[in-house]
Amino acid sequence: MAFNHLPAAMHDALGPLSVMPVTHSVPMAKNHRPSRPPENGSSRPSPAVVLDRLAAGASRAARITHTEHLPPRAGSHAAWPDRIRPEVVAAIGRAGIDHPWTHQATAAEHALDGESVVIATGTASGKSLAYLAPVLSALLDGSQAPNGRGATALYLAPTKALAADQRRSVKALAAPLGTAVRPAVYDGDTPVEEREWVRQYANYVLTNPDMLHRGILPSHPRWASFLRALRFVVIDECHTYRGVFGSHVAQVLRRLRRLCARYGSDPVFLLASATAAQPSVAATSLTGLPVREVADDASPRGETVFALWEPPLTELHGERGAPVRRTATAEAADLLTDLTLQGVRSVAFVRSRRAAELVSVIAKERLAEVDQSLPGRVAAYRGGYLPEERRALEQALHTGDLLGLAATTALELGIDVSGLDAVVMAGYPGTRASLWQQAGRAGRAGQGALAVLVARDDPLDTFLVHHPEALFQQPVESTVLDPDNPYVLAPHLCAAAAELPLTEADVELFGPAVPELLPRLEASGLLRRRATGWHWTRRERAADLTGIRGEGGHPVQIVEEGTGRLLGTVDESAAHTAVHQGAVHLHQGRTYLVRKLDLRDSVALVEEAVPPYSTTARDTTAIAVLETDTAIPWGDGRLCFGSVEVTNQVVSFLRRRLITGEVLGETKLDLPPRTLRTRAVWWTVTENQLDAARIGPEILGGALHAAEHASIGMLPLFATCDRWDIGGVSVPLHPDTLLPTVFVYDGHPGGAGFAERAFRTARAWLTATRQAIASCECEAGCPSCIQSPKCGNGNEPLHKRGAVRLLTELLATAPPDPGEEPQPSDAAG
Numbered sequence: 001m002a003f004n005h006l007p008a009a010m011h012d013a014l015g016p017l018s019v020m021p022v023t024h025s026v027p028m029a030k031n032h033r034p035s036r037p038p039e040n041g042s043s044r045p046s047p048a049v050v051l052d053r054l055a056a057g058a059s060r061a062a063r064i065t066h067t068e069h070l071p072p073r074a075g076s077h078a079a080w081p082d083r084i085r086p087e088v089v090a091a092i093g094r095a096g097i098d099h100p101w102t103h104q105a106t107a108a109e110h111a112l113d114g115e116s117v118v119i120a121t122g123t124a125s126g127k128s129l130a131y132l133a134p135v136l137s138a139l140l141d142g143s144q145a146p147n148g149r150g151a152t153a154l155y156l157a158p159t160k161a162l163a164a165d166q167r168r169s170v171k172a173l174a175a176p177l178g179t180a181v182r183p184a185v186y187d188g189d190t191p192v193e194e195r196e197w198v199r200q201y202a203n204y205v206l207t208n209p210d211m212l213h214r215g216i217l218p219s220h221p222r223w224a225s226f227l228r229a230l231r232f233v234v235i236d237e238c239h240t241y242r243g244v245f246g247s248h249v250a251q252v253l254r255r256l257r258r259l260c261a262r263y264g265s266d267p268v269f270l271l272a273s274a275t276a277a278q279p280s281v282a283a284t285s286l287t288g289l290p291v292r293e294v295a296d297d298a299s300p301r302g303e304t305v306f307a308l309w310e311p312p313l314t315e316l317h318g319e320r321g322a323p324v325r326r327t328a329t330a331e332a333a334d335l336l337t338d339l340t341l342q343g344v345r346s347v348a349f350v351r352s353r354r355a356a357e358l359v360s361v362i363a364k365e366r367l368a369e370v371d372q373s374l375p376g377r378v379a380a381y382r383g384g385y386l387p388e389e390r391r392a393l394e395q396a397l398h399t400g401d402l403l404g405l406a407a408t409t410a411l412e413l414g415i416d417v418s419g420l421d422a423v424v425m426a427g428y429p430g431t432r433a434s435l436w437q438q439a440g441r442a443g444r445a446g447q448g449a450l451a452v453l454v455a456r457d458d459p460l461d462t463f464l465v466h467h468p469e470a471l472f473q474q475p476v477e478s479t480v481l482d483p484d485n486p487y488v489l490a491p492h493l494c495a496a497a498a499e500l501p502l503t504e505a506d507v508e509l510f511g512p513a514v515p516e517l518l519p520r521l522e523a524s525g526l527l528r529r530r531a532t533g534w535h536w537t538r539r540e541r542a543a544d545l546t547g548i549r550g551e552g553g554h555p556v557q558i559v560e561e562g563t564g565r566l567l568g569t570v571d572e573s574a575a576h577t578a579v580h581q582g583a584v585h586l587h588q589g590r591t592y593l594v595r596k597l598d599l600r601d602s603v604a605l606v607e608e609a610v611p612p613y614s615t616t617a618r619d620t621t622a623i624a625v626l627e628t629d630t631a632i633p634w635g636d637g638r639l640c641f642g643s644v645e646v647t648n649q650v651v652s653f654l655r656r657r658l659i660t661g662e663v664l665g666e667t668k669l670d671l672p673p674r675t676l677r678t679r680a681v682w683w684t685v686t687e688n689q690l691d692a693a694r695i696g697p698e699i700l701g702g703a704l705h706a707a708e709h710a711s712i713g714m715l716p717l718f719a720t721c722d723r724w725d726i727g728g729v730s731v732p733l734h735p736d737t738l739l740p741t742v743f744v745y746d747g748h749p750g751g752a753g754f755a756e757r758a759f760r761t762a763r764a765w766l767t768a769t770r771q772a773i774a775s776c777e778c779e780a781g782c783p784s785c786i787q788s789p790k791c792g793n794g795n796e797p798l799h800k801r802g803a804v805r806l807l808t809e810l811l812a813t814a815p816p817d818p819g820e821e822p823q824p825s826d827a828a829g
Contacts (some may be wrong), residue, residue: 006571026773045420046422047305047450050344054335054452059312063331066468068306072448075300078105083112085137091176091207092133097633106709110292111232111270112137118271120236120279121297123440127272128169130294131234135270136174136181138231139203143180151231154267155206158240161390163206166236168595170204187211199223209241209249209548211257217499218543220259225297228263232270239273239284239433239479242720243752244488246481248548250286254509255499256482257288262500274437279609283480288509305437306472308454309335309463323783328456329355332426333362333406340367340378340404344450348406348424351456354614355426357586359406378404409434412508421449427456428464430716430723431655433476457711457783460723463772470717472494480720480753487677487750491545493517493534494526498542501533503583512592558585561595561605572602575652576671577617579604583653599672600601613655613664619792622647623729623743625736626677630759635813636686637739641759644680644745646727649673681759684739685810693809695802697732700740703802704730705793706786708742710803711769713788715744718765719757724790726754763814770807 014482047051048069055061077099080089091099100108103121110117111134116360119127131575135153142150157163167185174181186195188211198205199222207216216223233256235241241249253269260267271291272281280293300760311326332348336359336617339346350356360380367374369502381393409429420442435453443449453471455461464470483489493510496502507514521527527534536542555569556579567587570578575597576723579585582592585606592606628642651670655664690696695703708730712723727747734741746752781800788795 010616014686018243044447047303047448050342050450051305051307051420054338063309063312064307065310066308068468068472070304070306072303073301074714075299076102078102080105080133081109081112084108084133085140087140087177088133088136091173094176095173101126103294103296106131106414107294111268114268115292116269116289117292117294118279118283120273120293120295121299122301123274123437125297125299131270131272132170132173135232135234140177140180142203142229150203150229152203152226152229153232153234154230155234157208157214157236160189161394162236163187163208167206199226209252213252213548214543217255217259218541220499224263227260228265230260230267233267235269235271237273238271238283238286242479242481243725244748245549246286246479247483247485247488249488250481250483251288252548254288255492255496258496258506258509259499274440285481286317302443304443304451306451308370309452309469310465323778325457327452328356328426330362331454332389332424333359335364335424335532336404336406337366340374341370344421346404346422346424346821347420347441348426350406350408351428352424353408354586356380356408363404377402379406381405416692423451425453428453428461431720432471432474438475459710459772459785460716462776462784463714471646480757482753484511485750486513486517489513490517490521493521494536494542494545497527497534497537499658501535503533533572556602556604558604558606561607580617580650580653580669580671582615582667584611607651613657616654616656617650618652619648619650621727621729622790630816632818634810636688637684639762641681641756644743646676646678646745647673664802676749678749679755680743680745681744682756684737684741686739689809693805695806699799699802701732702797702799703806704732704740704742706781706798706800706803707807709786709788709791710773711766712744714769714772715754715758715765716770718761719754721754725752760818763817766807767811770804770811774804
């Protein structure tokens with residue numbers, strides 16, 4: 001994770017660190033054969049008609065558990081502020097926009113007043129134009145400056161694809177303004193020969209926080225003229241900056257503000273998000289500045305039909321004989337196939353790179369059975385592709401050459417894919433914010449849209465498709481980030497000191513944890529205090545101490561053994577589970593076997609193969625309590641929050657048959673253990689509580705284990721996390737508590753705020769957990785309630801009824817939640 005490759009001194013200062021491995025396995029079922037030919041014609045069927053066609057037949061119709069109809073909405077106009085240059089207003093008019101929506105004009109007014117502002121309106125509501133109008137106006141004013149450089153603006157996107165897409169939009173919009181607006185992308189894909197031109201002449205630079213952190217800020221003298229003239233900083237899709245990633249970006253932005261002050265500028269921050277709760281609070285945490293909020297969406301919206309879809313149970317049986325549902329991946333592939341055959345332009349969002357490849361492969365096979373020309377109309381889009389591959393896919397999607405795309409969240413964020421008719425989501429994306437962000441990819445031209453959420457065999461997904469009020473009657477989640485996390489703050493203090501010596505005046509900017517951290521960094525030999533402040537002391541680049549997305553270390557390169565061709569990369573933190581020796585790796589529809597993982601050189605050697613199985617890593621985990629920050633009584637037991645150390649080791653992998661998910665065998669692995677110091681919530685139960693719940697020693701471990709699995713699965717409903725962001729351990733007798741204990745911890749060094757959120761909403765969270773287990777139709781436990789796809793113990797032992805009785809007894813004496821606003825406890829029962 002963040003510090004795997006830090007100097008030893010940093011390890012000494014902050015302790016051993018790593019990240020928990022993550023795996024994802026998708027067994028498939030092939031029991032649906034398309035029969036309808038593609039439809040021709042330019043007219044688009046309504047979303048209700050498209051859904052009816054997808055649900056044709058009794059077995060298909062029974063899979064829809066709920067349909068939500070969101071009515072169309074009329075828009076309201078306003079006038080642009082008179083301070084927007086008339087040339088800019090004219091350029092916007094040439095693009096077909098005669099009058100702005102009310103929220104666009106309001107946001108532009110705040111920006112022109114020098115107030116930082118967050119625009120939190122719906123997808124396709126014109127947020128880009130709301131910030132572009134004042135930005136282009138300022139650039140046009142600056143073009144008349146004597147030095148020719150004038151005002152500049154910086155645009156930050158969470159993905160390279162979004163920055164590239166925005167450049168296309170800005171270039172088209174600003175074409176009538178001539179050379180007054182000079183947009184340029186500056187990221188890892190920018191050729192070296194172009195970078196100097198961008199630094200010297202571009203006045204609207206589009207980049208991402210990673211490049212700002214590693215490339216621009218450490219080289220700030222070369223960017224001096226740009227930073228000196230910096231008028232606006234645009235932060236697009238700001239809701240994505242949460243957890244550890246958001247905490248890192250918050251510190252990168254503080255470093256940017258510090259350097260701007262050094263060069264005499266004080267830029268206004270313009271933030272945009274289609275899905276944000278308490279947007280001004282989140283934006284203030286991110287930037288460290290007061291931020292005005294514009295959240296009243298005045299744009300029109302077409303009708304949206306939103307269907308919840310539960311795949312059927314199969315005749316197959318999984319671990320311990322549990323019933324198995326058809327996978328969301330296979331179901332989404334069939335839906336994408338049928339949508340393509342209808343001529344409906346669609347995107348299927350999936351949860352992993354592997355799943356994106358699988359959905360694409362399955363859809364292509366189904367389409368080829370109908371017409372050999374159709375497979376070329378479907379493709380996969382995911383991270384890890386080479387730049388030229390990504391650009392080609394984006395262009396094909398823009399032109400309509402592609403009808404269907406299987407995509408990871410790399411395509412979720414704001415890329416202008418106007419003209420899409422439908423979105424299929426293979427599994428709940430982890431937060432309501434992401435759910436609406438993905439659903440909003442369809443209907444962006446104002447037409448009606450269809451969104452389908454296909455449930456995975458997972459406690460949360462199963463709960464949601466049977467409790468639609470938890471999705472449609474609840475606001476999106478509050479953004480969780482903690483810029484003061486010492487594991488986040490420490491490397492950024494080092495990076496800031498390397499940029500300019502740190503002084504006492506910087507303490508307020510970087511936060512209250514600075515006075516405690518600086519002496520520790522000095523004692524570790526990373527910083528040295530002199531009369532002018534704290535200085536970076538080492539030869540290596542301080543910005544390389546951490547990867548801001550939390551992955552840390554060097555990305556592992558995936559190389560074809562026979563040819564030496566680079567296929568892609570995988571984060572170092574995920575290498576133990578994704579590309580261990582013997583793992584199956586998919587790339588652009590081709591299957592490879594990993595022959596060797598070289599951790600020293602960060603290389604995984606693969607060769608093309610066609611194995612009839614997928615692979616799933618297994619691990620073991622132990623946990624120790626380092627410090628208890630807060631403890632409250634829960635009847636005889638206790639609910640606690642504090643710091644823990646987790647030791648994890650990937651020990652083996654399973655081979656599963658592709659069609660059925662049947663386990664074919666297990667292979668041992670010899671990989672080093674990893675340690676993680678993080679934050680956790682845990683609860684204990686006493687003998688009296690166990691007696692009252694009728695839980696004896698023979699089922700205690702299974703009851704605790706089942707409750708742990710289900711609670712991890714349900715936590716994303718209460719915190720802005722994914723179940724892969726968190727981990728858990730359950731112990732019948734833990735040496736630190738001396739009681740039966742269940743732990744749920746953040747899978748990031750120093751914590752990401754998820755466990756704290758769980759602590760503060762524990763009663764609502766565990767109530768929903770109990771209901772999810774009790775209401776599942778299985779007899780003894782299944783992936784829809786208590787089995788976990790990442791369990792290192794092979795889902796042994798588990799006791800469903802024991803977990804229900806245990807949680808019932810625990811909740812009978814539970815006090816009100818310790819704090820924060822209520823979450824969907826009503827929906828949870």
